[in-house]
Every structure is written in structure tokens, then in C-alpha cells.
Amino acid sequence: MSRRRIAIAGAAGRMGRMLVEATLADAQAELVAAFDRSDSPFIGRDAAEFSGTPCGVSISGDARAAIASADCVIDFTRPEGTLAHLEIARELGRAMVIGTTGMSAEDKAAIARAGESVPVVFAPNMAVGVNAVFRLLEVAAQILNDGYDIEVIEAHHRHKVDAPSGTALRMGEIVARELGRDLNECAIYGREGVTGERRPETIGFSTVRGGDVIGDHTVLFAGIGERIEITHKSGGRMPYAQGSLRAAHFLASRARGLFDMQDVLGLR
Template identity: 40%
Template structure:
């Protein structure tokens, strides 16, 4: 049984995490939200799970480092400076950062990487995602995760090959580009499709999240897996042994 502390406990994911911790037979060590004391929570926990906001990340990492506790970071909308902070924290403690904690999405990313590697750059890759109307960042963290998987399969950098927000006369599609389209509306928990379009044929790899409980369950599994690991930066594929 692990004592799991929730950062961002009052959000929708925070409530889902509390239920998932109980369902998995672990101990909810408590939670903090905006203005709360993450350092005290870290001391009371075996591992922290952070689904708060990017602005709070550095403080949460410092709290985990101070207590010598591993932390799973599921917060999306991260920028380069946040990833630099995670890299720094991973020198002292185990950190698992991911844009999606779903086990199904983790496997999907693995399949996307394999498909991109096998099919080659002559197959165009487009990533389409849809989320609820309240989501504030686009593309979603999951879409970017899938884009990174596709880029890794091709041995290229996503930052140099992504096409986002097409509008107007954009010209012909560049070979090897990885395109993104973001849809928002309703109460959609998360739909993602990776389309690989070749000459006269298409391959579509998709995942549909019917309830955010799947993300909570995956996060709890990942958090429990982190306990006892050495300092370093980890990922969900490692949790599944991929």
C-alpha cells in the first residue's frame, strides 16, 4: 500500500484520483490546491501526483525534492522552461512526466512510433484531437505526446516538423510534416486519432476516452511504480515495460 498525495486535489482530476487511489487499495495521503502547502503534503506521502497548473510546477518539484519523494507530473500545457525544471529535479528524485496517463494512450503512442518508422516520410501524418469546451490548451498534451512518438519513429524533431493552426492559402503540405488539428466542444473527455495517409490508402490509429477515471487509474499505477526507483526522468511506457 502506497501513501499517495494529490496536488490539484480540488479539480476534476483530483477528485478522480481520490477515487482511483481507494479503488486500487492505496492510501490517500491528502491533497493541496492553490495556496496549499505542497511541502507538508510531500512529507506525509510516499509519492506525489501533480495535476495542477504549469505555474505551480516548479514549487511542487521543490517540495518533492525537499522531502526526497518521487513525483508524477500529469499537468499539461508545459513549456520548455518547465521541462528544464523537470530535468533538473530528475537529478535528485524520480520524476515521471507525461501528457497522458491512460494505459491505452501509452500503448497507442508505441504503435504510432512503430507505424511512423515502418511506413516512412512519404506517408503524411495528421493528428486530430477533441476535448471538452473548458480545456484551455491546444494541441492537447496527448496530441503532442503522439506527435513526439511519430517524430521519434522517423528520427526527426517534432519542433522542426510540426504544422499547427493552418489558415488561408498555406501552400502544399511539406513532406515529412506532422500536422495537428484541435476541436473543442461539449463534455468530451478526450478523443485522439493519428492518420497516416499514403498513396490510395490510409491507416488510422485512435483512442477514445469515455471517462477521465482512466487517466486517474493510470496515474495511480504510474505513481506506485515510481516508489523505490532511483533519481531520473521516467515515462509511462516504462510503467508498461514497453
């Protein structure tokens, strides 16, 4: 069986480097292209130089050429860059795995439209463990559906530019859905001053930014006399990269469609 040809967007960044490493370690994948912004100081350097073992693939500033050479592009960059890469992938008929967060409703609609032409996996978190937590939250919300206050607490490194994280929002969406609520109406994203008593139908979000925290997420169900916490803590970025490769392989047998990691893992 031929190996899956992979192009990595944002290859000079922290997540991009991890994606390069994961692709090189995957026996069923081949790193054929790595690209970044044309003004990146890393253009022309070996994509695996950071690991001390060059791979022979140089980081390019030509997104179109990079995407054209691949079967699937994996993108964890910024919304504006991801959407530009997605349009190229759509034009060229290439699959795409999107782990970028901070997408607006309009951005998500554009991704859904692209899925009508090419296969796309778009998920707020690619880690297998996080997606297991998503399923646990469904069960917990069904059981703890009365008398429990719900709070989502997340922490990330100082460089993260969006808040709350996409994973935290997805957790809130899952819990709200199982409780028959609309997160847009019941979410509370900050508290300050005299806020009054907590309204029982709300779902609160707390955000921490600092240091080099990769990503910690907790959903707290606080009842009378007990607290249930469902937590996932990331010790590194490799789980996200490995999940992304799993998604890229999943798309090999799809001609078009919009999927998420629940589809990839067979959890639907």
C-alpha cells in the same frame, strides 16, 4: 507490505477528484493528503465528499504539509503550481507523478533537474491504452515511412487551456523521431488562407475544443488510395488516474530518476 502513502494536488478539480477516487479504490495505496490552492472554496471539505462517501481526509491549502505526509504526490494541475509542488517534493525527498500538460522547454528542464534528486514520473498521458498507442505509432511510422501524409487530430473539452494537447504533441514527436525528422521544424499547427500544396515532410496538427470531450486523439497516415488511422478515445478520466497510481507504485523502488509511462509499463 505497507501501503503507498499518496497526496493528491488539485484535489478539488475534475482530475483531482478522480485521483482521489482511484486512490481510495487501490488496496495498495492510502490517501493521506489532498490539497488545493489556498483560496479554493473547497478547503476544509472532505476530499471524497463529491462521491457521497466521505473518506476522512480534508482538502488542505498547505501544500508543504500535504507533501510531507506522503511517500508520493500526484499532480495534474497547472505548470506553475506543479513546479512549485515539485520543488517542495525535491526538498523533502518525496516522489512525484506529474500528468500536467502545457509545460515549456524550461519547465521540462526543471523537472529533469529534480529527477537527479528524487524519483519522478512525467508523462503527457498516464492512460495505459494511450501508451499502447504510442508503441503502435512507432511501428506504423517505420512501415508507412514514404508516400503518406501525417496529421494529428485531437479534441478536448471547452475548459482545456493548452493546445495542442500534450498527448498530441507526444504522438507527433514519436512519429517524427521514427521518420528521422525534428518536430520543431516540420510541425504545422494551423492552416488558413492560400497555404499552397502540402509539403510532404510536414506533420499537421488540428485542435478541437468543445463540450465535455474528455480526450480524443487520432493520427492519420493518408496515402494514395488508402488511409490508416490510429485512434484513442477516452470515455472518462479514470484510466488516467489508474495509470497514475501505477506510476506511483513504480516509483516506490526508485531513489531518483526521471521516468515516463513507457518505463512504468516496461515498454522500453
